[in-house]
Amino acid sequence: MSEDRTMNILLVEDDEVDVMNVRRAFDRNKIANPVYVAENGLEGLRMLRDGTVPRGRRLVLLDLNMPKMNGIEFLRAVRQDPDLVGLSVVVLTTSNEERDKVDAYKLNVAGYLLKPVTFTNFVELTSALNKYWTLVEMP
Template sequence: MTDGPILLVEDNPDDVMFTVRAFAKNHIKNEVIVASDGEEALRLLLPEDGSPPLKPALILLDVNLPKVNGLEVLRHIRDDERTMGLPVVVLTTSNEERDIVQSYRLGANSYVRKPVVFDEFLAAAKVLGVYWLLVNEPLPPGLGR
């Protein structure tokens, strides 16, 4: 299992609660750190004050965020050597084709539409956790993208 926290970038408290509950029910033990807007996510991942950056095992990123939208956060993640190799799954309610295309163009590893029903969300969280935290081999640190 990949160590390190999961960074959940999500402004909807209900979606945060569903995600944390779904991971717990699926026995995913990684700590979940929540950033409630894009600006907070960038501060955690790319601190400008010299503090050490958060190194999550996985970033779950919503598209529609206050302050800095998810696509802009993704752009910053992929443009910085410290974060360019981190796995980023866009997890959003948006099914706009332009959001899907732009997410992949900016380097998202995956695009997943949030299920509305909790049981479906539970199943989706299990698949995400198993694949990204158990199956996927992350890029070794320092090798870039």
């Protein structure tokens, strides 16, 4: 029996253009992983906890600047939840603030990526990210 290697991706992002760019970049790179979208940290937590994002192999792509619950608040909640503490989270943000980077890494993010300005660079970034999560052994 083969093990299901599907990576369920939760994109926590409030900007519709950025959501569209992620989906288009995934399509361009032929990344077929299911993508679930939450518009803020509260919705993202709910989707992880209620099984909207299937349990098993999950990766969160997290924006930091969002309403209701920002990315750092989301990370704190994830790291305090015994069911989510080991979740792999990659920050994907426009914030180049040193404080945000320090806070994110203190909360054990798997990476901190700046959103590229051009779509071509966004496609390259998602390609690299796809290679990363296919090579890394994630639970």
